[in-house]
Amino acid sequence: MEINRLGVDLAGLRLANPTMLASGILGLSAESLGNIVKTGAGAIVTKSVGLKPRKGYPNPTVVQASCGLINAMGLPNPGINEFIKEIREAKNFDVPFIVSVYGFSAEEYVRVAKKAVDAGADAVELNVSCPHVGETGSEIGQNPKLLAEVVRKVKTVVEKPVFVKLSPNVTNIAEIAEVTAKAGADAITAINTVKAMAIDTETAIPLLSNKIGGLSGPAIKPIAVRCVYEIHERVKLPIIGCGGVTNWRDATEFLLAGASAVQIGTAVAIKGPNMFKSIIRGINAYLKKKGLKSVKEIVGLSHCS
Numbered sequence: 364m365e366i367n368r369l370g371v372d373l374a375g376l377r378l379a380n381p382t383m384l385a386s387g388i389l390g391l392s393a394e395s396l397g398n399i400v401k402t403g404a405g406a407i408v409t410k411s412v413g414l415k416p417r418k419g420y421p422n423p424t425v426v427q428a429s430c431g432l433i434n435a436m437g438l439p440n441p442g443i444n445e446f447i448k449e450i451r452e453a454k455n456f457d458v459p460f461i462v463s464v465y466g467f468s469a470e471e472y473v474r475v476a477k478k479a480v481d482a483g484a485d486a487v488e489l490n491v492s493c494p495h496v497g498e499t500g501s502e503i504g505q506n507p508k509l510l511a512e513v514v515r516k517v518k519t520v521v522e523k524p525v526f527v528k529l530s531p532n533v534t535n536i537a538e539i540a541e542v543t544a545k546a547g548a549d550a551i552t553a554i555n556t557v558k559a560m561a562i563d564t565e566t567a568i569p570l571l572s573n574k575i576g577g578l579s580g581p582a583i584k585p586i587a588v589r590c591v592y593e594i595h596e597r598v599k600l601p602i603i604g605c606g607g608v609t610n611w612r613d614a615t616e617f618l619l620a621g622a623s624a625v626q627i628g629t630a631v632a633i634k635g636p637n638m639f640k641s642i643i644r645g646i647n648a649y650l651k652k653k654g655l656k657s658v659k660e661i662v663g664l665s666h667c668s
């Protein structure tokens with residue numbers, strides 16, 4: 364009989380395998396997210412949702428660079444009151460459903476997170492790392508005092524796991540992770556996009572309407588792996604690696620660096636959700652070849668060398 368090597372416990376959530384859909388990829392509806400579940404993802408994270416509806420920025424909001432995508436969507440979303448019906452529908456998914464939350468103050472994070480959990484979210488992921496909208500996202504995650512306040516206040520009202528998604532656009536991500544851990548977070552997601560831009564050489568005009576956006580995809584994988592490695596050295600919390608995963612080897616590298624699970628964004632947006640299956644199969648074959656019985660056995664293994 365084949366052993367189940369792939370299941371992981373993530374801050375109290377049981378995932379059938381360590382792959383997750385990253386926030387912001389493939390729509391906001393429960394229907395489109397449900398289609399991802401069918402392709403084998405171990406958990407789903409929604410696009411970030413705030414207290415009020417937001418249109419986001421005018422086009423262009425995404426630029427294809429040679430090494431990945433640069434996006435400045437501007438956090439478009441219908442607002443939590445409207446999104447609640449999608450959460451209620453997604454409650455029936457047989458994988459954990461995690462709602463990504465943002466706010467312009469600690470109180471807003473608290474209100475959105477509470478509404479998401481009351482509607483049935485299995486966990487919330489606090490987006491304190493979006494690099495292209497002012498007074499939220501990375502402007503909160505780069506400020507240790509504000510970050511601690513947001514995490515602490517959300518933890519006091521939310522009875523489900525609270526994941527905190529960190530920005531690589533800081534001097535010392537391990538220090539920020541420590542602040543997050545002390546404030547009571549249940550897990551850390553690392554990383555969100557890396558601040559970036561692109562300029563049209565003919566017109567001399569920045570390509571994104573917001574000028575500055577965030578780089579994702581293969582170019583940021585080494586940065587993300589380094590961030591996970593440094594966080595694992597500093598804090599005991601489970602880490603979810605994210606940034607540039609396109610195949611099972613990338614995912615395995617994150618596990619070896621210290622991640623308990625990996626999120627996949629750009630590669631799913633570009634190549635489609637079927638890649639979950641090949642990544643899961645590849646990790647399983649790797650564990651089998653190494654004579655290992657569980658993903659847990661390779662989490663952080665690179666720190667032993």
Ligand SMILES: Cc1cc2nc3c(=O)[nH]c(=O)nc-3n(C[C@H](O)[C@H](O)[C@H](O)COP(=O)(O)O)c2cc1C
Binds near residue numbers: 410425438493
């Ligand atoms: C088009 C697009 C939209 C995104 N929207 C969000 C979002 O709403 N909230 C969030 O926390 N991250 C968002 N991200 C960041 C991703 O979740 C992920 O952290 C990042 O893209 C790195 O992973 P990847 O290289 O696998 O894409 C977005 C990324 C892209 C490309």
